[in-house]
Amino acid sequence: MPAMRIRLDPWPVDFEGGQLGLNPFGGQLIDIETARWAAIAPRAIPERLSTVYVVDGKPRMESRVFIEDTHGEAGMGGFGAFVVGAVKLCPHGSRPAELSDVVASRVLAHAPGLRLDPCELSPRDPHTGRLHYPPVAAASGDPLAPQHKVQALMLDAEQELSHRYASAVPLDEHDDREPLSTLTLQDGTLRRSGVSLGGAVVGYVKTMQTQYLPPDRVGLLGTLKPGERTPIMHLTSETGKSTRFTWYVRLCDAAFYQHPMSGVMRLEMYAPDDPDFLPPAVRAVANASGALLLRLGSKAHKDPRAPQNLIPTAALEHAMTRAMGSPELVTRRIRAHIAQTFGPEAVA
Amino acid sequence: MTSSRIGMVLGTEDVTPTVFWFAVTNGASVQLDDLVTVQTTRPDGRAVTFYGLVDNVRKRHEGVTFESDVEDVVSGVLPASVSYAARVLVTRVDPEHFIPPQPGDAVRHATGDALHMALSADKMKEAAFPAGLLADGQALPLNFRFVNGESGGHINISGISGVATKTSYALFLLHSIFRSGVMDRVSAASGGQMAGSAGGRAIIFNVKGEDLLFLDQPNRRLDEKERAAQADKGLTADRYTLMNLPRTPFRDTQFLAPPRPGSVSGQITPHTDQRAQGVTPFVFTLREFCERRMLPFVFSDAGSSLNLGFVIGNVEEKLARLAQGQTGPGLTVEDWTPEEGDVPLEELSFTEVGGITLRTFEQLVSYLEFKLLEEREGEGDPKWVLKQSPGTLRAFTRRLRGVQKHLGPLIRGDLTPTEADRYRPNLLRGAQLSVVDIHNLSGPAQMFVVGVLLREVFEHKERHGRQDTVFVVLDELNKYAPRDEGSPIKDILLEIAERGRSLGIILIGAQQTASEVERRIVSNAAIRVVGRLDLAEAERPEYRFLPQSFRARAGILQPGTMLVSQPDVPNPVLVNYPFPAWATRKDEVDDLGGKTAVEAGEDWLR
Numbered sequence: 001m002p003a004m005r006i007r008l009d010p011w012p013v014d015f016e017g018g019q020l021g022l023n024p025f026g027g028q029l030i031d032i033e034t035a036r037w038a039a040i041a042p043r044a045i046p047e048r049l050s051t052v053y054v055v056d057g058k059p060r061m062e063s064r065v066f067i068e069d070t071h072g073e074a075g076m077g078g079f080g081a082f083v084v085g086a087v088k089l090c091p092h093g094s095r096p097a098e099l100s101d102v103v104a105s106r107v108l109a110h111a112p113g114l115r116l117d118p119c120e121l122s123p124r125d126p127h128t129g130r131l132h133y134p135p136v137a138a139a140s141g142d143p144l145a146p147q148h149k150v151q152a153l154m155l156d157a158e159q160e161l162s163h164r165y166a167s168a169v170p171l172d173e174h175d176d177r178e179p180l181s182t183l184t185l186q187d188g189t190l191r192r193s194g195v196s197l198g199g200a201v202v203g204y205v206k207t208m209q210t211q212y213l214p215p216d217r218v219g220l221l222g223t224l225k226p227g228e229r230t231p232i233m234h235l236t237s238e239t240g241k242s243t244r245f246t247w248y249v250r251l252c253d254a255a256f257y258q259h260p261m262s263g264v265m266r267l268e269m270y271a272p273d274d275p276d277f278l279p280p281a282v283r284a285v286a287n288a289s290g291a292l293l294l295r296l297g298s299k300a301h302k303d304p305r306a307p308q309n310l311i312p313t314a315a316l317e318h319a320m321t322r323a324m325g326s327p328e329l330v331t332r333r334i335r336a337h338i339a340q341t342f343g344p345e346a347v348a
Numbered sequence: 349m350t351s352s353r354i355g356m357v358l359g360t361e362d363v364t365p366t367v368f369w370f371a372v373t374n375g376a377s378v379q380l381d382d383l384v385t386v387q388t389t390r391p392d393g394r395a396v397t398f399y400g401l402v403d404n405v406r407k408r409h410e411g412v413t414f415e416s417d418v419e420d421v422v423s424g425v426l427p428a429s430v431s432y433a434a435r436v437l438v439t440r441v442d443p444e445h446f447i448p449p450q451p452g453d454a455v456r457h458a459t460g461d462a463l464h465m466a467l468s469a470d471k472m473k474e475a476a477f478p479a480g481l482l483a484d485g486q487a488l489p490l491n492f493r494f495v496n497g498e499s500g501g502h503i504n505i506s507g508i509s510g511v512a513t514k515t516s517y518a519l520f521l522l523h524s525i526f527r528s529g530v531m532d533r534v535s536a537a538s539g540g541q542m543a544g545s546a547g548g549r550a551i552i553f554n555v556k557g558e559d560l561l562f563l564d565q566p567n568r569r570l571d572e573k574e575r576a577a578q579a580d581k582g583l584t585a586d587r588y589t590l591m592n593l594p595r596t597p598f599r600d601t602q603f604l605a606p607p608r609p610g611s612v613s614g615q616i617t618p619h620t621d622q623r624a625q626g627v628t629p630f631v632f633t634l635r636e637f638c639e640r641r642m643l644p645f646v647f648s649d650a651g652s653s654l655n656l657g658f659v660i661g662n663v664e665e666k667l668a669r670l671a672q673g674q675t676g677p678g679l680t681v682e683d684w685t686p687e688e689g690d691v692p693l694e695e696l697s698f699t700e701v702g703g704i705t706l707r708t709f710e711q712l713v714s715y716l717e718f719k720l721l722e723e724r725e726g727e728g729d730p731k732w733v734l735k736q737s738p739g740t741l742r743a744f745t746r747r748l749r750g751v752q753k754h755l756g757p758l759i760r761g762d763l764t765p766t767e768a769d770r771y772r773p774n775l776l777r778g779a780q781l782s783v784v785d786i787h788n789l790s791g792p793a794q795m796f797v798v799g800v801l802l803r804e805v806f807e808h809k810e811r812h813g814r815q816d817t818v819f820v821v822l823d824e825l826n827k828y829a830p831r832d833e834g835s836p837i838k839d840i841l842l843e844i845a846e847r848g849r850s851l852g853i854i855l856i857g858a859q860q861t862a863s864e865v866e867r868r869i870v871s872n873a874a875i876r877v878v879g880r881l882d883l884a885e886a887e888r889p890e891y892r893f894l895p896q897s898f899r900a901r902a903g904i905l906q907p908g909t910m911l912v913s914q915p916d917v918p919n920p921v922l923v924n925y926p927f928p929a930w931a932t933r934k935d936e937v938d939d940l941g942g943k944t945a946v947e948a949g950e951d952w953l954r
Contacts, residue, residue, distance in 0.1 A: 087427050097427040296425055302414050311425050318411065319427075 010254075010262040012304045019308070020259055021209030026238040029212060030275045032245070033232040033283065037217055042227035042290025045091045048179050049288065052091045053100065053165040054296070054312040056187040057084035057158035058320045059150045062327060063334050064143070067110055075111025076143045079119075079133055079334055080150035082107075083320040084157045086165065086184075087312035091292055097312060101161060104323040107153065108133040109146035121337045131333060155191055162186045166199030169281045171272050180281045185296075187313055190244065190268060198270075200281060202289070205266040206308035212246070212266075222260030224250035227290035232282065234275040235268070243275075244268040245282050249290050251297040251307040265293065265308050351457045354378055357386060358433060359451030365398070365441060368448065370455045372432040378405055380901070381483040381922045383458040383466045384436055388449040396445045399458055399466035400436035401919050403897045407432045437895060437919045439466055459486070468916040474537050477530035478591035479521065479912055480923025485583045487591045488923045490521075490875065491916050492530045496542070496817050500874030500915055501849030504825075505858040506891075507879025513907045514858035514879060515556075516932070518821050519563070520925045521856065522550050526780065527594050531817070547816035551775050551805065553798055554785045555823050561623045561785060562931035564601040568938040573927035587926035597930035602779035603627040606789055606797070607771075609757040616763075616771060619788045622934040627785070630773040632800070633677035634706055634761035638667035642759075644836040645799035646751055648792060655740040662734055663716065663744070677768045678705040678761030683729075684715050707761040713748045720745060754793040773801060776808055776818065798828060799837035806843060806853060814852030820844065825859040829866040838866060845872040862890040876913045878920070880905040894920055 009018040031037075062079040085102030089095070108119050116135035123129060136153070138145035166184040183200045190203040211218065212235065220230060229249045236243050245268065252263040267289055269282050297307030303314050324330075355370040355378065357363055370386075372378050382402040387395050409421055410431040420426035436455075442465060458466040469476050469489040476489035494500040503521065505514040525531060526545050535544035554560040574586040574595075588595040605618035607629040618629040632642065643664040647656070667679075674680055682703040686696070697705045706712050719732045720741045727733070733741065763771070775782045784801065786794045805818060822828065822841075829838040844855050845868060855869070862870050863885060870876075876893055878886075881902040885891075891899055893913050898920055902911060908927075913920040931937040 089427075090424050093424040095424050096421065097424050099427045295423070299416075302417075311420050312427065315411065315427050 007259040008257050010258045017207060017209060019207050019262060021207060022211045023209060025210050025212045028236040030234040032234040032275060032278045037220060039224050039228040040231060043287040045288045045291050046284060048181055049091055049183060051182045052089055053086045053184045054310060054316060055086045055158060055162045055184055056313055056316050057082060057154040059154045060324055061147050061150065062330050067114055069114045069116055071115060073114050075114050075141055077108060077110030078146035080107050080109050080146065081324045082150050082154035083323045084154060084161050085316055085320055086161060087316050089312060099319050102319050102323050106131060106133045107136045107150060109136050109138050109149040111141040112137045121333050162201045163199035166201050168198050169200045169279055171279055180284055183285060190270060200285060202285060203268045206305060208261060221248055221264050226250050226252050227294050229286060229290050232278060232286050234271055243271045243273050245271040247286050249293055251293050263307060351459050353454040353456055355455040357449050357451050357453045357455060363448040363451055365446040365448050366438045369433050369435050372434055378402055378434045379483060380405060383463055384455050385458045385462045385466065386449045386453050386455050388453050396447060397442050398438050398449055399440040400438040402434045403437045403895060404435035439917050439919050440468060471916055474533035475530060477524050477528040478593065480925040481587055481590060482923060485590060488912065488921055490914055492534055494874040494915050495854060497849035497852060497854060501854050502845060502873040503856045503875040504870050504873035505877040506862045507881060509860055511880040511907055515823055516928060517877060517910055517925060518856045518858060522819060524593055543816045549776055549816060550781045550819040552783045552821040554783055555787055557787060558620055558622045559932050560783045561603055561620060562934060562937050563598045563783060565931040566597050566938040567928055567931045567936045569936055570927055570929050595929045598781050600780040603783045604630045604773055605785040607631055607757050620785060629771055631771045632759050633763060633768045634679045634712060634759055635671050635674055635677055637759045638671035638679055641668055642800050643667060645796045647747060648795040648835045655736060656743055659736055659740055659744045666732055676765060677763045678707050680705045681715055684718055709756045709759045710752055713752050717745045751792045754790040755796060758793060775801060775805060795837055799840055802840045806840060809851040809853050814850060817852045817854060819854045819856055821856045823858045825857040826861060826864040829869050831864055831866050841869055845869040861885050863888040874915055878902050878911040
């Protein structure tokens with residue numbers, strides 16, 4: 001009988017769910033690269049891959065509001081902001097990394113059916129710029145709907161940005177000449193179901209909330225060495241709506257007190273529904289992913305979610321928070337705006 | 349203000365009317381000591397301009413938190429930018445509205461008029477004279493009214509020997525004062541109250557080597573050195589031209605040196621090794637020694653004992669009375685009956701009435717021994733002894749015997765009256781620049797010469813007023829006016845420091861460590877200059893006039909660079925000054941008068 005053993009989830013307890021969730025997966029998994037389930041050593045990053053973008057986004061609800069429009073309709077809404085941006089870097093380390101397109105947008109999300117004017121918050125000090133909140137209708141009157149709207153807008157913007165940067169991936173076996181020169185790493189799953197926008201965009205999933213692998217295959221994840229990956233698989237979701245190429249990579253050795261999958265990360269790329277063709281570009285990305293992520297992985301003393309939270313992502317998150325401005329100052333501006341526009345006199 | 353923007357005032361550090369930081373614009377370069385200007389607009393639309401000096405510059409990675417992040421940044425993984433910022437110490441606010449500049453205000457280099465405002469040169473007007481070059485090759489104006497005693501006086505220079513080149517800087521300042529025309533301009537502006545450079549005099553005591561005996565000779569290495577400096581600093585012209593000063597050695601000079609010991613009578617030759625021509629030996633006659641009360645300067649440590657001071661005062665008085673009405677270099681006494689064997693009688697000259705004329709310092713000491721200890725069977729002359737204990741009297745004569753060897757060649761009674769006249773040191777009626785070489789003298793003799801000559805200058809100026817300005821350059825102030833002990837020479841220096849400014853005597857004093865010099869002397873100097881300092885020394889309270897960043901830098905200053913502080917500008921300014929146009933060693937003397945060997949040869953052939 002095996003001895004009892006307890007090992008730690010590496011992430012701090014205030015991250016909901018932790019790194020490991022292990023919900024069983026009900027979808028379909030097909031070996032597309034090879035049927036031999038064994039570790040594949042990392043290859044060097046190809047010379048022609050000259051640019052890697054790391055893309056992320058961040059939503060923020062600044063104030064929940066109750067709105068009455070001029071036609072007597074009323075509903076819930078919220079002042080929200082979101083930001084997307086990227087870090088542009090050279091995978092060969094020949095250029096300094098730089099922030100790219102870190103731009104914040106603001107919206108006044110509201111329950112559907114209200115007619116609103118854009119809100120313009122002018123500052124007390126002319127130095128500090130204006131805040132512009134165009135109205136956007138949320139999907140429903142639910143109090144959480146405005147927040148979801150802001151999130152959805154952010155995801156769209158993130159997606160748009162990822163694909164704008166990336167080289168195209170030919171999903172056709174007759175066309176393999178397209179060079180893979182620019183790759184986008186996107187924080188989280190690729191989210192948008194079904195459609196492929198056609199770019200070399202890799203979603204990297206830091207957590208393992210779902211256990212995609214059957215029990216006889218999970219063992220390999222614990223034995224991968226840093227940089228090694230599993231073979232690529234073709235994955236169809238439970239609903240059958242989305243299909244992905246996916247593989248696992250190990251970024252660092254797990255400490256003895258952590259669970260054996262603590263340094264492992266799942267990557268995914270768009271895949272066509274038809275599971276019999278593996279585009280060479282996808283295989284090239286998978287081959288280079290170990291070497292690339294080893295370079296980008298963070299260290300535990302710098303980031304509580306290391307190594308999965310990549311160094312550029314951490315820097316990008318910092319820049320994005322900054323781009324949205326101080327939440328205290330924005331909330332104060334909103335309050336001042338309301339006092340100025342609809343103050344006690346306006347009610348009377 | 350035409351210069352382009354080099355940065356913007358930072359909003360992430362406190363902005364105050366006296367200190368602020370600015371972010372340096374990408375592509376601009378700002379270094380320590382750059383002078384900058386910022387204009388801000390008040391809410392009522394009026395502009396306030398700040399002038400200041402960069403005293404700190406720093407670069408750092410912005411947006412990263414960990415020190416090891418630098419590796420990720422350099423390897424291209426972590427985005428970060430380099431922030432380059434500079435701190436400004438404000439030297440002037442015009443008009444004087446002490447509001448802070450606004451974050452985001454443009455910072456520019458101060459040049460031309462802005463530079464003049466930054467250094468308060470507009471307040472100095474005709475009294476400005478160049479005191480060296482700023483980092484960007486512009487001349488630093490110094491206010492002569494704070495040198496000549498009008499608003500303040502005296503210059504004090506501190507720094508380690510050898511690397512701080514204090515004497516070189518003092519000489520450069522003298523050159524600038526005499527040759528920039530500032531004395532004449534100030535004199536003209538005063539409507540003839542002041543004498544101008546024609547009446548100006550300088551006295552330099554040469555305490556080290558024979559460095560200062562060639563000030564009237566051109567320096568052979570000048571051209572080469574200045575060319576190198578010009579190329580090195582990227583200047584548009586050589587440093588003398590930039591400051592509008594002539595590249596010539598000192599004019600109108602005299603060199604005085606003590607006589608070589610051992611030449612008993614007849615030939616009196618200066619005690620110098622490298623230069624023989626043009627150096628005048630100086631001696632004091634025995635009668636003058638008594639008449640003009642030079643005795644106290646023999647005792648540099650008189651302050652240590654009250655009784656001894658009493659004896660000195662009494663003997664000084666008695667000798668002065670004796671000398672009264674006498675003529676000639678010797679001192680005639682009538683009551684000495686020297687014992688056989690004590691003083692060889694053949695060396696004494698007897699007068700007709702039985703008196704003895706003392707001809708050497710040694711004889712004077714013997715006479716004093718007789719008067720104090722031997723007369724009346726060992727009791728001494730009661731009028732001279734004045735009931736002092738024999739112990740004190742013996743201490744007095746013992747000390748005299750101790751310095752006799754050193755002072756013998758300087759104080760003599762065996763000269764002819766013509767010789768005495770010729771060799772009497774004449775500092776104020778002779779040349780514009782007098783160099784008194786005392787480096788070959790022993791310590792007590794140096795103290796004696798400096799004390800006697802300074803007192804003479806002081807008494808002369810007390811009689812004649814401040815019309816002509818006399819600059820006294822004295823190195824090693826810590827020896828002549830130490831903080832803890834009293835001495836007659838320290839009293840004279842204190843008089844000069846405290847009253848000299850109103851009499852037109854300006855002390856250009858230098859020392860290695862200002863902390864060891866009498867505080868009242870250093871604190872009376874309006875202009876303070878610091879060269880390379882020992883870092884521990886730089887932290888002493890005497891250097892509080894330097895902001896902390898300057899104190900740290902004083903430890904790395906190179907020869908030829910000085911920090912200059914003047915009352916008009918609240919912060920010290922770093923200057924470099926040119927290579928001397930005058931020779932500072934024999935091997936620097938330009939024998940060919942500035943010509944090449946071929947040109948000089950042609951002159952001879954003609």
